[in-house]
Amino acid sequence: MIDNLSFWGEDRHFCIRAAALGFSLYVDTHLPAYHIYRDSDLDGAMEFLDRTDKRGASPSGASRPKLTLSMVIKNESDCCLRKGLEEIRDYIDEAVIIDDGSTDDSAEVCSEVLKGIPVRIIRNDVSKFSNEIELRKQQWSETVKSNPEWILNLDADEMFEKRFKEVARQLISDQEVDVYCFRLYDFWNETHYREDEHWCAHRYYRPFLVRYREGFVCKWNDRPQHCGRFAENVFELPHKLSDIRLKHLGWVNEEDRMAKFKRYQELDPEGTYGSTEQLFKHSG
Template sequence: MEDREATTRPHVTLSMIVRNEEHRYLRQALETHRPWIDRAVIIDDGSTDHTVALCQEMLEGIPLTLIVNPASLFADEVSLRKQQWETTVATGPEWILNLDADEILTTDFGAVRNQLLGGTEDAIYFRLFDMWSDTHYREDQYWQAHAYYRPFLVRYRPEWTYEWKETPQHCGRFPLTIQHFAYGCHSPRVKHYGWARAEDRIRKYERYQELDPDARYGWKEQYESILDAEPRLLQWSE
């Protein structure tokens, strides 16, 4: 029964960029997403820890394309995202699930996976919650990503020509072209743990100060708010 379902269900390729994720959320992310995917494409962006080995361990038995960049390309994020996209589409995907290593889909996705991907929509949108701890997410004037739906799953259409937002930061995880796809907004959510630890917030703040000091590609007030001592937090509910 399980083998028959695996051969008939819509085919999903997980596409992910990783860097020094060994002691962060990668193990939990891959363990959560593994039952829903049929292939994985991982770009390791210059890790200096055992991230690559962790990917191989957690994805054993699943076809894996793993590219290791000798040095990080994140200072030019659009080039890195293009590399991720081009490597992924070279595998001939049906559906592309694009998640970062610190983003975890809620488990209710498993119950609706085949129904969502078997319809007429070419892009599936979810809400993303910026977790400020394991149990709380942030909501204030600077942090309200969860108020909007954004694409995480797209059906690859090889007949389309894909164009990108050509900025070195905040270029988007998918090409701009997918904005023209038929889409739907759905109830599974994405928990983003990139801000959940104080040391991660400090590291990200310092990185934005280095890569985008004038906030040409982001929002200066939001950058500054990263280190707020008492942000407004709301309890996460499953």
């Protein structure tokens, strides 16, 4: 007690005692709060929740940007799909997933891991990957139907390092940036990535996180393979390089490497859209 103070109420008592003891107090206003002072205030709680969406929108209409995961999957359930989605779900608001002709339970894994988050899965009865540009255009078209604010385009075998989770909201709150680029590391086992004359993707920055601008006219690279995930004119938008690294785990297992080798041999035998030297040296 402080004898010469007559203020009543536990909140005033707490603040005064904290100040007297030398503690600084701060209020986090990033998310709106509803003060329940007495039992009668409970009546307005549900109305408040109705006016406050799950992304932190306040009654005045302000909100945190919505982050939409856009992903293409095909027979990924035996790989790292589950592990990747478990990390992603902590910072996304919704997901749009193209199931490109899976014959396993990849789509069911997505629904299970992302339970509680709005997920829309579009199933292709016949895979479009042999003409990748058609698949990427479909992915973009379906994603923008959800009226996204930011689009995070990841493959099922890609995973950001842990600190991305801590800064994701900070990145998409920057009004000066529309495109974030990251370096992708091709891991050759669980702990090491490959680097040599044929494997050096991590030396370059590529766009993975893009703000959706309504009215932006996409100009695509119409190559059937290695066409890029976003339109090639995306760099007309304000962009920034991030030092956060992205792990690519699609080459970790020898079985997966052989499957990729055979697939690209069939789709691009002359190496017109990729590197035949890289493929022939796939096993390191």
